[in-house]
Amino acid sequence: MSNPNIITTVCRAGWGAVTDGIMAGKGVMLVNTGKGDDPEIILNTKKLVDYGFASVIDERPIKEVMQEAVNKSQNVSAFLDKSMQEYGTIEGPIYAGKRLARELK
DSSP states (O other), X not given: OOSTTOOOEEEOSOHHHHHXXXXXXXXXXXXXXXXXXXXXXXXXXXXXXXXXXXXXXXXXXXXXXXXXXXXXXXXXXXXXXXXXXXXXXXXXXHHHHHHHHHHHO
């Protein structure tokens, strides 16, 4: 994912695949959800679009959806930069572990 020739990723809104894209600073193209889909995937899709990290593959031309996802890479990068400034890392488990260790001393 960190290869500069990879400009976006296409995935279902599961946290593994989405995290790979976000950690690489890429906007994500999400497969649209449908009736009866996993509620977690439906919520993840909605929230990722609301946060400006993802575009949903819908009836629009795929190139339009892809360009929209690429444009959202700016939002992802800004989020990662803010997280680094605020927490000193973009790795949640590392942050949580260090904080827990400090508080248990």
